[in-house]
Amino acid sequence: MADISIFYGSVYGNAQQLADDAKQQLVEAGHKAEVFEQPSIADFQQAEQLLFISSTTGQGDIPPNLEGFILELESRFPLLNGKGFAVVGLGDSSYGDTYCGAGRKIFSLMEELRGEALAPLFKVDACETLEPQEEVLPWLKQVFG
Ligand SMILES: Cc1cc2nc3c(=O)[nH]c(=O)nc-3n(C[C@H](O)[C@H](O)[C@H](O)COP(=O)(O)O)c2cc1C
Known part of the structure; x- marks a missing residue:
């Protein structure tokens, strides 16, 4: 049994x-x-394992509800010291270079903070999938059991 803190970034409610x-x-x-x-930095530090689920907005940007927190992590840099993390990025491949930019940023930051990736970044393309649940929930089962 694991204790998983879920942090989401969402504009239109899909990731939420x-x-x-x-x-x-x-x-x-x-x-x-x-x-x-x-989330606060304390929520982050108290987490046992971390799951980020974030869409991408603007041009590869992190949704406003999560943006300030990510900036704070970047400036305060609280190390994860081997804690497990997983990241789901919601995006749309028609955006080209910025496809899943937020998920990619968050994944890199967790690596920089010395978290241990439980799986590679899982991308969900709105161009191909109308029901992200159908892809993400079975994947979560594999990652966390
Ligand atoms: C204004 C706007 C900008 C977006 N920019 C990007 C982007 O740069 N890269 C990307 O992969 N997806 C982009 N998307 C697609 C969203 O990330 C995708 O539709 C996602 O499923 C939305 O999830 P949400 O409802 O949780 O916000 C954008 C969508 C909108 C409406």
């Missing part, structure tokens, strides 16, 4: 819904899980 669905599945599987909308 996904975070709620992920929590439900994880709890049903016997894990502890909590969803944070406006």
Whole structure:
């Protein structure tokens, strides 16, 4: 059983819904899980394992509800020291170079903070998938059990 803190970034609600669905599945599987909308550094430091689910907005940008937190992590740099993390990036490949830019930024930052990636960045392309749940929930099962 794991204790998983879920941090999401969402503009139109897809990633937010996904975070709620992920929590439900994880709890049903016997894990502890909590969803944070406006996380603090303390929430981050107290996390046992971390799951980020973030869409990309603007030109490869992190959604406003998560942006300040990510900037704070970049400036305060609280090390993860081997804690496990996973990142789901929601995006749209028609945006070209900025495809899943937020997910990629978050994944790199977690690596820089010395987290241990439990899996490679999982990208969901809105061009191809209308129901991100159908891809992400089975993937989460593989990553966290
Ligand atoms: C204004 C706007 C800008 C976007 N910019 C990007 C982008 O730069 N890269 C990308 O991969 N997706 C981009 N997207 C696609 C969203 O990330 C994608 O639709 C996602 O599923 C939205 O999730 P959300 O409802 O949680 O915000 C953009 C969407 C909008 C509406």
